[in-house]
Amino acid sequence: MSMTLFLILCLNGVQYGMLLFLIAAGLTLVFGVMGFINLAHGVQYMVGAYLAFFFVQLTGSFFLAVVLSLGAALIIGLLLEYFIFRHLYTRTHLDQVLATFGIIIFLNELAKVLFGPATLSLSPPELLSGSIQLTETLRYPVYRLVTIFIGLAVAVGLFFAVSYTRVGMLIRAGATTPEMVSALGVNIQQLFMIVFGVGAMLAGFAGVIAAPIFAVEPGMGDNILIVAFVVIIIGGVGSIGGAFVAALLVGLIDTLGRSLATMVLSAVFNPSFASQIGPALASMLIYILMAAILVFRPKGLLPAKGANA
Amino acid sequence: MLEIQNLNKSFGALAVSQDISIEIGAGQCHALIGPNGAGKTTLIHQISGVLQADSGAVLLDGQDITRLSVWQRVQAGLGRTFQLTSVLPSFSVLENMAIAAQAKRGSSMRFFRAAAQERALNTIAHATAERVGLSARTDVLASDLSHGELRLLELGIALAAKPKFLLLDEPMAGLGRTESAALITLLADLRGSLPMLLVEHDMDAIFQLADSVSVLVDGKVIARGTPDAVRAAPGARAAYLGEGAA
Amino acid sequence: MDRPLILAAFIFALLLALPLLLPLFGAAYLTGLIIKAMLLAIAAISLDLLIGHGGMVSLGHAAFVGVGAYAAAIGLESGIEDILVLLLITLAVTGLVALVTGTLALRTSGVYLLMITLAFGQMIYFTLTSLAAYGGDDGLTLWNLATLFGSDVVQNGAGLYYVVLGTLLMVWWFVHRLSRARFGRVLRAARDNPQRAEVMGFAVKRYQLAAYVIAALIAGVSGLLTVQYAEFVSPALATWQRSGDLIVVVVLGGLASRNGAILGAFFIVIVEEVLGSFLHEWRLIYGPLLVLMVLFAKGGLSDLFAPRGTRRSAH
Structure with a gap:
């Protein structure tokens, strides 16, 4: 295989990793700070994608649609928090699973009813369509490149927010010693709402920027939710840095694995066997990685300090 | 019955158990006292198997249990109670x-x-x-x-x-005076047939139950002997009266 | 006799008599519905062993139904037709998969266990979709079904109905005994207070792993029977939404209650049929119903079913 193809695959992997990071960051914070297991996080990603589709249809402008979608994703997230999640923080994880499972069922069906069961596609904005010459032989779509930079920017922003702001300090404290935060007399309700809103917006944002790359369809959030869980297990629950490293790792391994597994296998085995086993192995890679992490570093690569597994 | 031999444990630069040796014979009640942070809990963890000692050995009835897991030590005959009730x-x-x-x-x-x-x-x-x-x-x-x-x-x-041996982690914790007295009587009845290591702050309990006492300060046993002898030792006095290390 | 036994006797007597009471086998539709509910109940009872008795919330349990179903289907495709041989294959394969994933997953507990079982479930799902020789994503229609000593009595109609009912009864009885035996007692102790159970001298993880494997085996059997009933196998059996449905059935019926699991299964199947019959988008009602149930009916609908005072929380 050529170097160019390999580089493209790596870029795709990084781009997928960035998307995973946007989703996993919210998930890990919500779980780390509130101990809340939100299965509906993935469906918020789907909501983001449908919002983008809807607002592009409505306004005709991709950039306007991004802004409107973000606002709408935030509002939907806050409404869910106010009416449902808020009442579940002190409940058992089983209750949380059931309620958020109900939300998934509802929103997936709603998407089907409003937009139809078929796959929708959204083209990237005019300005970002086309591709760019990176090296002599390598051209890469501008839109994908931009999403990588946006992901990086969000990561940097989040990192600074969590490291240096007051809310960030409380989030870190909450992820390690929740008793301390309430002892400080902080309005926990408000902190939770902020964390939840940010998480919902990040997931929605991931959905928005994913819309022109992947298919927009009901249930699109379900699989990515599970991959996001894998990411936070690998990275260490409650840890933004861990989520970032793990998201990149998972993005790269998954993308490269899917393209290369069959090829690598056929170097050793006969081609028909390789082409049978290859795809299966490729889809298992990230779970094998997760299992390995569980064996050797049960708390993840970069666990939030003091987090107890 | 229970032998603790040259036990060492440190967390990074902090040595929480330094060369601790305690031997408790059949029918004996040995008390362990010391100020908070002296390393009593860490020692209990090393005896019960929650933590592994860095070096040294724990022997129960002649059997080396130093590397056994928590449940294996119980199977070997170690019984314990928790400071915070666990049922x-x-x-x-x-x-x-x-x-x-x-x-x-x-x-x-x-x-x-x-x-x-x-x-x-x-x-x-x-x-x-x-x-x-x-x-x-x-x-x-x-x-x-x-x-x-x-x-x-x-x-x-x-x-x-x-059990062959009983590890009692502050059994009197949170009890009123009458309840304490009743529990002391109960333990006194057991003492002859069941050797025990008693970690306790309640001095009444120690003087009524213990045949011997070790005083643990900063991870070291600084004094040992009969309750009366230890009571007289100057360093130990400061320790068990809760005035910090001497 | 205590109340759960009386309720169980009533349920099973009813299920036994239904084919006689109604001209049921004329109405293949109703038979199918009841078989479907019984298959769901078998899987739910096995999951309840984990959640209700063991306090281990698995969100990947349907994967074992899928593994069992595929083990049976692949056996059938390879020319093995006797249902007892297929049963052995199903048990061996499901048990092995559960042993490996369970050993890894049980290095953690609580919500981590939930996430990891979810991930392993998804891994199994994707593995099933990649079995190109057996239909891949689309699944596989089976032209040959299992026989019992060469007889087709276990293939459809009354024969199949009673095989499924008999299996349900056996699973009910086995889990009932197991939950009251030494093993079940240790499992409950580990749910209540794992540290204490360990300090009582139990190798807690071993018991939890044993429960995990047993639950998977039962789920696998439900997979085998599902193949026999549906004459079709597909990865859809192993999706995480199916695992979620199983949790709904377990919680709806009441934790640590086998009767509850059966009633929950029938309730879900009936609700799906009834809601689905007048509203194609019945999930728009079902989803919020779950949310409302959690928010407002604290004990779940199980309170309506379970005898008073038998219901216990998992945590």
Whole structure:
């Protein structure tokens, strides 16, 4: 295989990793700070994608649609928090699973009813369509490149927010010693709402920027939710840095694995066997990685300090 | 019966156990005292298996248990109570003790016979309930017991397993004066037949129960001897009166 | 006799008599519905062993139904037709998969266990979709079904109905005995207070792993029978939404209650049929119903079913 193809695959992997990071960051914070297991996080990603589709249809402008979608994703997230999640923080994880499972069922069906069961596609904005010459032989779509930079920017922003702001300090404290935060007399309700809103917006944002790359369809959030869980297990629950490293790792391994597994296998085995086993192995890679992490570093690569597994 | 030989444990630069050796013979009650942060809990963890010692050995009835896991040490005959009550809340008082007995009597990978109808286990549980004074409360759920009763159940769970040696982590914690006195009498009755290591702040308990005392300060045993002898030692005095390290 | 036994006797007597009471086998539709509910109940009872008795919330349990179903289907495709041989294959394969994933997953507990079982479930799902020789994503229609000593009595109609009912009864009885035996007692102790159970001298993880494998085996059997009933196998059996449905059934029926699991299964199947019959988008009602149930009916609908005082929380 050529170097160019390999580089493209790596870029795709990084781009997928960035998307995973946007989703996993919210998930890990919500779980780390509130101990809340939100299965509906993935469906918020789907909501983001449908919002983008809807607002592009409505306004005709991709950039306007991004802004409107973000606002709408935030509002939907806050409404869910106010009416449902808020009442579940002190409940058992089983209750949380059931309620958020109900939300998934509802929103997936709603998407089907409003937009139809078929796959929708959204083209990237005019300005970002086309591709760019990176090296002599390598051209890469501008839109994908931009999403990588946006992901990086969000990561940097989040990192600074969590490291240096007051809310960030409380989030870190909450992820390690929740008793301390309430002892400080902080309005926990408000902190939770902020964390939840940010998480919902990040997931929605991931959905928005994913819309022109992947298919927009009901249930699109379900699989990515599970991959996001894998990411936070690998990275260490409650840890933004861990989520970032793990998201990149998972993005790269998954993308490269899917393209290369069959090829690598056929170097050793006969081609028909390789082409049978290859795809299966490729889809298992990230779970094998997760299992390995569980064996050797049960708390993840970069666990939030003091987090107890 | 229990021998602790040259035990060392450190967390990074902090040495929490330094060359600790304690030997407790059959029928002996040995007390361990020291200020908070002296390393008592870490020592208990190394005896019970929650933590592994860096070096040194723990011997129970001649058997080296230093590298065994928590449950293996219990199987080897170590019984313990917790400072913070730890029972099975949704089990009845009787069942709490019956399951403790079950652990030591045959495999529990049994899938058909109803455990509640195993007479051997129930007999032990009833006898133990009698012993700790809970026989009127055997059918009550543990979650419905008072604090004092929970402390008794805690002891009952340890006794039902018929241990060779008993590790008591602040058994008097949170008890009122009368309850303490009753528990001391109970432990005094046990003392002759069951050797024990008693970690306690309650000086009354120590003077009534202990045959010998070790004083632990900053991870080191700084004094040992009979309660009276230790009471006279100047460094130890500061320690067990809770005035910090001497 | 205690109340759960009386209720169980009533349920099973009813299920036994239904084919006689109604001209049921004329109405293949109703038979199918009841078989479907019984298959769901078998899987739910096995999951309840984990959640209700063991306090281990698995969100990947349907994967074992899928593994069992595929083991049976692949056996059938390879020319093995006797249902007892297929049963052995199903048990061996499901048990092995559960042993490996369970050993890894049980290095953690609580919500981590939930996430990891979810991830392993998804891994199994994707593995099933990649079995190109057996239909991949689309699944596989089976032209040959299992026989019992060469007889086709276990293939449809009354024969199949009673095989499924008999299996349900056996699973009910086995889990009932197991939950009251030494093993079940240790499992409950580990749910209540794992640290204490360990200090009582139990190798807690071993018991939890054993429960995990047993639950998977039962789920696998439900997979085998599902193949026999549906004459079709597909990865859809192993999706995580199916695992979620199983949790709904377990919680709806009441934790640590086998009767509850059966009633929950029938309730879900009936609700799906009834809601689905007048509203194609019945999930728009079902989803919020779950949310409302959690928010407002604290004990779940199980309170309506379970005898008073038998219901216990898992945590």
